[in-house]
Amino acid sequence: MAHSRKATLTAYLFLTPAMVLLLAFAFWPVGFGSYIAFTQYNLIDAPVWVGLENFRELFDDELFIGSLKNSALYLIVVPVIQVLAILLAVLVNNNLPGIKFFRAAYYLPVVTTVSVIGIIWNFMYNDDGALNAILRWLHLINEPIGFLTDDRIALFAVMFVTIWRGLGWYMVLYLAGLQAISADVYEAATLDGANAWQKFWRITVPLLLPTILLCSIMSMLAAVKAFEEVQIMTQGGPFQSTYTALYYAYEFGIKSLNFGRALAASLVMSVVCMLLAWLNFRYLQPKNP
């Protein structure tokens, strides 16, 4: 009995450093932030409890509803990035000459600072930038397209950068998933008469489901929390067409010091994130035998 208690105590002692860090940098901020969502707080005065007032104001604010819609629209990147990453992973999983270069090249945007990426893509999207130049050279357009200045397409232009930036990361995850599938299984399928498409659809995709689940949750959460690209490339414009929910929280919190409203928006997004994660587990988790 005494030995068992000592073992338990030892286990808790070993857990303590991690628990302290978690408490300080995860649980406490979440708890405190959730509390602030129900208060009026500007960093200077003490928080004043206002109940659900922040949430009422939030859902009365057209800008927040618009930014929620934009965040929902941003979820388009999820299927696009997943399909592209799987195809890319299948491609670079082959032992072709020079394939290591391509693997590294596709991964490069992942390790590049987002501010650098933002600046590069600002140049690319510019009226005189590379994209417009190519389209003009192909005689597809006469006038330059305002990728970041036209409110109908700016959000999609930003989304494209998110896809470009994240593709390499998901490709590597899928590559690891692919390499965990035994070659014997494909050989058995060959002997069973499966062609390349049947092998992909009936063997690769089902066996990649755990990776698809992981990547899907990660990319959904990243999409809902899209912020850096917006902040660097458009600052929510033009005409607030690229406002995402997190950018809204940033604007109200950091810029306007209305932390109650900002954290109420963040809390709403947290609930949305949890809901999305639950949906992923519900529909993508492989069934047990």
Add this chain to the structure above:
Amino acid sequence: MAELKLKNLQKTYEDGPTVIHGIDLDIRDGEFMVFVGPSGCGKTTTLRMIAGLEDISGGELSIGQRRVNDVPAAKRGVAMVFQSYALYPHMTVRENMGFGLKLAKKPKAEINEAVERAAQVLQITHLLERKPKALSGGQRQRVAIGRAIVRKPDVFLFDEPLSNLDASLRVQMRIELAKLHKDLATTMIYVTHDQVEAMTLGDRIAVFNGGRIEQVGTPLELYQQPANQFVAGFLGSPKMNFLPAQLRSGSNSGSDIVLAGNTSITLPQQYRLQSGSPITLGVRPEHIAWQVQAGDNAIPASVDLVEHLGGEQIIYARADGMDAQIAFSLPSKETAPHRGERVWLKPELAACHLFDAAGLALPGSGQPYP
């Protein structure tokens, strides 16, 4: 059912070495042929070339009357059981077994009937709705065999199918495979490095070494009349003892040989070799008797170790003037010498083998054991 013909079959990897150096082999219809050999000898590569999983670099492969060098794997009429089982982890046993027929767009009822018939033969009907991870190693192996049976192939290919099983399950599955071969009467090719599997399962055995076949024959032929030192040493456990020697002279009554420790032995056969030629005397452990006194054709030695295996005892002794250790076996009820005891070992002369300097069996050496 089908016979196979391998004519000068070769495998060379792109920018790499040649691993199969021209194999000629005829496998009869309904035969159980075992490919045996050490790791890297080319037995699995040959099997994979037959399966269509490896390209054939040279030579010709026929299954039935058809040349199949360029025929896709699925259309060769072969089914393969892999060492790792290679079951589809996301499918149930039923789906695993019926996958090939499903891809061939067979009607559902036909697939179910075929799967259930195979499951009955292998006694896995109660496992049909489970997934592979809910099965034991032995059950997985049965499913892998079932998947092969369902396809009704002309030729079954087995790539070391029992090597992942524990010893007792391996024996059980070995018996079941032999029974399955009798029931199905289909051509089977079985790759193993386990000589016991080879000896017990094969109608004939092909012994591979360095990308070539050293010898093909029935298990007893290979055991009693090995064509060379490699085959003699590979089959049998403990392996055949090889003692360096010289041929002294031939007489009408036999051949005198002198072992490294200056012991003379007179063999009953005559060999056409020059006197003084270096040779190797091969004698299996079960063909050596021991005594405590010197005598004719007896090799003086000291006992190093006695191993008790239950049914028999293996004794390892070091012969005078020789580096080689001599192993001999005795039934456990017989008295064995003690460790360190001085003994004289008497090979059974009619069961001795002689190999020339190149390791080839001398003509006349290696008769069926008395």
